[in-house]
Amino acid sequence: MLILVEELALFYIYILNFLVVYIIVRSISFFLVLIPLHINNSYAQDCEYKLSIQVLDLHDGLPLVNATVEINELDKLGTTDFDGNVVFKNLCTNSYTLNITHEEYESLSLLVNVKKDTYKQIRLEHHLNELEEIMVISNNRNNSRTLFENKISKEVLEDYNSRSLGEVLKTVTGISSLNSGNYLSKPVINGLHSSRVILINNGVRLEDQEWGIEHAPSIDINSIDKISIIKGASALKYAGDAVGGVIIAESSREKLLDTLYGNATTNLQSNGRGGGISTNFTKTNSNGWYYRLQGTLKRMGDFETPNYVMTNTGFSEHNLSLKAGLNRIDHGFDIYYSLFSNYLGILRSSHAHTAIDIINAIENEVPHIIEDFSYDINIPRQKISHNLLKLRGFKNFDFGKLSMRYDFQSNDRKEYDIRRGDRTKPALDLNLQTHSLAFDLESKFQNNSNLKAGILARYQKNFPDPATGVKRIIPDYKKYDFSLYSVYDINLSENWFLEAALRYDFSHIDAYKYYRTSLWEARNYDELFPEFVVEDLGLNTLTNPKFDFHNISSNLGARYSISESENIFINYSMSSRKPNPSELFSEGLHHSSARIEIGDLSFNSEVGHNFSITYDSSNEKSSLTVNAFANIVDDFIYMIPIDLMPTIAGAFPYWEYKQEDAKLFGFDLKYDSQYFTNFFVGHQFSIIKGYERANDKPLINMPPVNLKNQISYNFPELNNLNISLESEYVFKQNEYPNNNFEVFIPTEQTYQLLDTSTPPNAYHLLNFASSIGFKAENGGNYKINLRVENLFNKLYKNYLNRLRYFTHEMGRNILLSVSYNY
């Protein structure tokens, strides 16, 4: 391993050297070019020339409207017309630096010699983000990607602005969510979730204790304009441990114009009897300075199933984000701050203690405590706040774009449980602080290839407050990360595009943990890890576990364009994920799941090999995407029940983290088509299977097969009224591990089955959606959305809801939102 690390280090030194030489050579040649031009300058006299510029899209050659063209030396500014043209008059004989910018395209700078009336055609490349979006929308261009990527646009985000991130992501084929109740929802990509799915918020890897199933991502969907889900080579820019995938949430780029724009949204919903308001506005200047403010408030009361109120499921949330900076063509910086905070009620009746409590809950089917509707958020509840501060700067050099980023995150999680005595203090109080510093380089080469490379250092500290009076679930730890990556892509020919990436992650964990001495010995840690012991305190043993992980991740992908509208993407990626603190250190009763959970200090990193192939075809009338994948995961870390453990409170299911080889494979299909002029039909289907490799035992919590169909009709003449009906059929999960136990009921002297494994039945939901837009007098526009979810008020349970033993899902929900864009 060490040799490999050394070789990698050498490899990077080599790359750095190469860059240095490259920079020197390019700088010299740059000056050589400049000198004669400046000589020219001194002879300039005639000032009657006309410079006509036409700006076109690099790929399809279509003219670009509203591109800004600036002549640096003269401070002259022009905007292209409908044919992409702009004309500057009365120019002298000289060479001028032109800066061409367009909000959806990569900016470009170039030198133009003017000695006579000059016409120059300039082609701009789409922003990467826009490319991805276009891909999904169906208009296939020559994209620089070797893996089909999914994308959620601003429009979809607007339609779902009262939801959580997990709910929005579910609209993408192949993504489901793992819920704890109604609002607390974690994304699941192709069957994988938690530490295996990395979230990037505005370029910053979210560090919010994502390992816990009942920990939802701390992102306000109103603060972002675009979400993409990436799994290919580009994912390695962000993380090497994304065995499931990377979700990138970002706000849109600021325009290089003197303008003010924004949005205000209000929404109301019948289920939960609440709503939210969100607003943002951005002020930009043509000189590049801008700022953006955004805020969201949400408040909901108890949610309701068709038959009863889910007591204590309301929540309140308030979020804020600020961004300001300078965005010039060749340099810029920004500062970004966001605060996400919520206060979330947990179903009152989900507080189970022992196996018998859960048996009773399952038998009753409905919660034990059902009270009248209320807005109160009582115990049990969570209080989360997440602060994120990011500073970023970039400068374009001759060798590429170099950017530097520093970010700080502080995640504060308090969980309040039903406690004895007058204990109103939290039962869990964690503070996770993370500092990161990163340098990224993006270079374009002459031969149609690009190189991205970067280096990152991160420091993280977890502090569980001992004042809770409850044994720490996650111990005090410090973590030091160091990463290097490079991503290279090349356009080999008209049809072939290749991408390769390599990443190295080093991680050092230094933890302090009090183990129960009995457990320390029962697991043989006293013989395996005697060096970790600091002090034996009798009941507990203070230990100082230290670990180093070296992980390599890589990726190789190709795209073959059969024609303009048909592409095949083939990708292999290897991701390595170190065990998270929960998998290493869990020890003891986890109250929110009423089971004893035991981690393992001897775990090594889990390595996923993902093979995927996607066929994508689209034309004006239809689009089809078919994706198949196989994910072979070595040393997959997961939890299985081992036994029942007797305690003074009775028997608890005893779950242990295990490390076994696993395999997952699946298939997603999406087909949209248009009939007549305004009638659309869409279909989405996805199936996934996961097993342990050794014995073909199914993996737990695999999303059931689901099928979504949608019909919609658009009335362009009626203010673009759009009406659609969505059907969602979720099959019963027929493959699941049988983790059931016979539990002895002492009061009845009988055994009863603790059936936490059997999935609930299939269900079919119908949703209605409509939207209409109006132009406001001042140039803005209104959009009104009306949605009815679970139209027929169906009573059902969801396999991927952790609280399904205690409650059904939400009944009918009518949502109304009005948004105003200016």
Place this chain on the structure above:
Amino acid sequence: MKIFKYALLAIPFLYFSCNDDDDIPEPINEEEVITTMTVTLSASDGSATVVLQTQDLDGDGPNEPIITVSGPLSSATSYSGSIEWLNEMEDPAEVVTEEILEEADEHQVFFSASDGLPLQFVYTAPFDSMGNPVGINFVLAPQNAGDTGSGNLTITLVHEPTKPNDGLDTAGGSIDIQTSFPVTIE
């Protein structure tokens, strides 16, 4: 050469980050744990007191609770019982009984005897503020004087049961303590 300038800038930061301010976290005072339940049964006719005890000093650790019964019950007498709960993880041990008494509204002890153990139970004072039973004190007696037998006597402490209730099955709440004691009546 900016790249190196930036890299140099990073060094103090890295140093700062890696600068260990090693502080050993303080041990946690595990407040809410109940490690020990002692049921003292005093005979009304003066025969020997019977003590039932369950003790699990490592809490949710792997060691099983140790259950002890000091001797057989007499079929000729009734017993007045009282329960004491302790948290022996704290030093000195915390008497949890007081806390439970303070929250009598939210707690109830349930008693049950298996077939072959002809016992009856009656709740005695203290009652909660609504006059509902708590079960810290109770009277235990053979169903008929002279009944003998053996089986399990199960004592269950429930947090937040519905009160009043018809027994453990319908009381809801969550179980704090549940222990079966092997008991004989002679």
